[in-house]
Amino acid sequence: MPWPRRRNLQTTDETSESERLLFGGRLRYDMGFSRYEDAYLHLSLWAMARRLPRLVGSTVRLARAADRRALRTVAAAELGQGIGQAFGLVAVNDALAALLSEGTTADRLRQALPSLLVVGVVAVVGALLASASTAATGRLEPKVERLATERYLECAARVELSAIEDAEFHRLLDSAQYGASSARRMVKYCVAVVNGLLAVAAAAGVLTVLHPVLLPLLVLIALPRSWSALRIARRRYLSFHSMIEHARAGHLLSRLLIEREAAQEVRVHGVGRFLLRHFRRMSESAEAEQTRLAHAAAGTELVAAVFTGAATLATYAALAGLLLTGGMELSVAGTAVIAIRTGSQNLSTLVLQLNQLYEEMLFVQDLDRLCEDAERFAIPEGGLSVPEEPREIRFESVSFTYPGTDRPALDKVSLTIPGGRVVALVGENGSGKSTLVKLLAGLHLPDSGRILWDGTDVTAADREQLFSRVAMVNQDFKRWPFTAKANVAIGSPQAPIRAESLDRAAAHAGADELIAGLPHGWDTLLAREFRGGHQLSGGQWQRLGIARARYRTAPVLLVDEPTSALDARAELAVFEQIRALAGEGQTVVLITHRLASVRHADVIHVLHEGRLTESGSPRELLDKGGVYAELFRLQACQYDLDES
Ligand SMILES: Nc1ncnc2c1ncn2[C@@H]1O[C@H](COP(=O)(O)OP(=O)(O)OP(=O)(O)O)[C@@H](O)[C@H]1O
Known part of the structure; x- marks a missing residue:
């Protein structure tokens, strides 16, 4: 078909x-x-029937992982009901034959009585088994859904950043999210289908015997x-x-x-x-x-x-x-009518349930496909070890173009970030500063060229280790809808939370007074959408973001526009603190448009349209009279600042 x-x-x-x-x-x-059509939708009725065992098999495996005992109860109860139905039909046949035979009504009733008793017992046992199955299925379903949801979230969380930004992968993320609830419903439909199959088999068996x-x-x-x-x-x-x-x-x-x-x-x-x-x-x-x-x-x-x-x-x-x-005898015809009616009803129900199973299966397959794709896009595990405190990070002719775009965001950039120093990245909007920082952190890999942490090429490095060496505050850092404590401690989510480290990080970011002023201190919920939630201003959030990065205590700190929402005093204080970090041995890479704030950076790299145009100390760049000097003077005029 x-x-x-x-x-x-x-x-x-x-x-x-x-x-x-x-x-x-x-x-x-x-x-x-779409590849979906070819791969998953050219299913004839026969092909669908052939897939059924595999389908039921995969649901059974998931259910076994979720709750083995509940699964056993469901299986036994359904099998029992199926066998009961076959017995029931045979007993109905016997009862009809007895009722339609020769003799007095009392005799015929007496003859039919044992079969009628069997029909009654089968009905009672069937009802008991059905309720046992319902209870066990109810226990099983949420666990199956939870397992499938965990699988979905794990798959989504382990892929490269580029996959998350990819529209096709996003579509799969969208459709696969229904896979978990579909897996839950598949348990129900699998049970119903098995049940229906047994009922149909019973009716078919009886019909074959009749004619x-x-x-x-x-x-x-x-x-x-x-x-x-x-x-x-x-x-x-x-x-x-x-x-x-x-x-x-x-x-x-x-x-x-x-x-x-x-x-x-x-x-x-x-x-x-x-x-x-x-x-x-x-x-x-x-x-x-x-x-x-x-x-x-x-x-x-x-x-x-x-x-x-x-x-x-x-x-x-x-x-x-x-x-x-x-x-055919009249009594047999009577049973045949009953068997045809029950059989066709059972078949209709079975078809409906198969259909529902099929629909759910398509979504579960989306989840499977997501996991397959996630495997392909997964951030690789293992790799070369990354130095704990790099002496330098070197970009060697690094180019990078975002997927789906034509213009390189970085074009043959070569520069050095000396360890334990403050390095500023400067340039106009869209010049590639944030992209450079993302590559430095291992969030994207270069299309060509190399990024070396001392001798270790980032492309071959152990990415998890690389991430552990970096703390990041970027322009759109996450404002977690959690408590202030969780918002800072999440900087180092695996480590146990230490109050003194929290206080130190807050003081460093100038957020100590802010925390003290919150209605429940560190335990204040920072999400207005919840009852008792508190609203922070943009600048207050930024302080918390900086505190989070500080709490992480990684050897390399990447800060992208850390002070854009801070008032002048706070901005000055934060830059002082950032400079002090370098004094403690931390490498700081700083992106800012406030050029006055980077006057004390050790090195400044200037980017323009994805290319490195100038590098040097602030003094050298000012003396050179290039783009940095021009931008600096422009800003200095605005603020009436002196070059020194
Ligand atoms: N996720 C992305 N997908 C596609 N293109 C991107 C993405 N992020 C940035 N770009 C593009 O890459 C180029 C460099 O952007 P980037 O964010 O690195 O610039 P920037 O120097 O940090 O800019 P700004 O000062 O405005 O923050 C821009 O042309 C931008 O449109």
């Missing part, structure tokens, strides 16, 4: 005005060119519905994938409307109405896609219903024919 042609799978075509204005164009993936022609007829009844269910599921999944970025954008708009950072502009500039209008437009596009899917599903279901009806008619016609030609 072939899958629908691609033409039928396209999502609604229009690009909304909102997509164009806010996001620069169409937010739909063209699934026709061999009845079994293929039963299958015929179920086929159209299976076809339609799988076709609809596949269409839905494909649509989900092609619309995933659109859905994310819609979600983003609704979040922007309520988030704190945007709240002021939302009100003063009237952005609320603007966002709401675009939210509505985006939602309308999504609704149009849902309508398209619903229409397609209705058509498919109608076709399936016609075939199911025809197959049912054929089945009952065959039964009537058998009765009329004497090919």
Whole structure:
């Protein structure tokens, strides 16, 4: 049974005005060119049936890892119910045969009594087993979801920074997040499918015994519905994938409307109405896609219903024919009707559950694929050891271009960062300073050239060790929505928290008074979205960020615009402190646009459009009269500063 042609799978075509204005164009993936289609969606009904055991197998493995005892209970209870159903049908057959036989009513009832008793016992045992299975499944499901979520988070956390910035990987992150809840539901559907299979097998067995022609007829009844269910599921999944970025954008708009950072502009500039209008437009596009899917599903279901009806008619016609030609007894025909009804009901339920299992499987496969990709993009483990206190860090003709861009952010940069000194990176916006720092920290690797920590090439270095040698405060350092204590201690998250180290780090960053003034001191929650949360100003956050980097006590400190939000006095104090660090042997790489603040740096490197244009001490650069000297004088004029 072939899958629908691609033409039928396209999502609604229009690009909304909102997509164009806010996001620069169409937010739909063209699934026709996607590898997903080939790899995972060319599934015929037969191929799907063949995959089923592997599918159930992988869920069972996950469930076994989650709770072996609960799994055993579920398996035993489901098997018991299946066997019970077969016994039940046979007993119904015997009871009917007894009831329809010759003799008085009392005799026939007496004859049928043992079989009726079996039917009753089977029903009671079945109910007990079903409740045992429900309890165990309820215990199992959340554990399976937790395991799958942990797997998702681990995969996401171990990849290179470039993967996180990659749109394709992001899409996978988006869709795979549903994998964990799908894994949870797969447990339920697996149980239901196994249960359904046993029930269908029981009905099929009874039907085959009654008359061999009845079994293929039963299958015929179920086929159209299976076809339609799988076709609809596949269409839905494909649509989900092609619309995933659109859905994310819609979600983003609704979040922007309520988030704190945007709240002021939302009100003063009237952005609320603007966002709401675009939210509505985006939602309308999504609704149009849902309508398209619903229409397609209705058509498919109608076709399936016609075939199911025809197959049912054929089945009952065959039964009537058998009765009329004497090919079947009346009592047997009675059981056959019951078995066909139960069997086709069971089959329909089975198909529905298989379909749900299939849909969930697609999302679990996304999670699998994420983990495969995460493996490919993973930050490698092990490597050359990185010196604990490097004498120098050298860039040798380093070039780097961000994935998806044409212009190199760094172009053949060669420079030296002497250990235990303050080195300033200076240059206009977009000249490559932050990129240089990211490469220095091992967050990106150079496309060409080498970065050497003494003799150790960063590309071959043990990256975990490299990260442990670096403390970082960048422009958009994370403002963790935790307590002040956690916000500083997170600088060294593996180490036990020491109060005196916290106080020292705070004093260093000029944050000691700030901490003392907080309502609960170090234990004050710095997230207004929680009850009792406290709001810090930008400059206060920056002090905490600096305290965090200080708390980490790594040999190399990378500070990117550390003082942009600080008042003049605090800025001066922070630079004093940073200079003092070099005195203690720490290497400091400092990015700032405040050139007066780097007058006391040991070395200044000036970048322009990704290239190194000047290097030297502040005095040398001023004397040289190049870009630094010009920028410095410009700023000095503004502040009426003297060169000295
Ligand atoms: N994650 C990224 N993906 C793609 N391009 C990037 C990324 N980050 C920076 N760039 C580009 O790389 C170039 C250098 O950026 P970088 O942030 O290193 O400059 P900078 O000197 O630190 O600028 P600023 O002074 O404004 O902070 C810019 O053209 C920027 O657009």
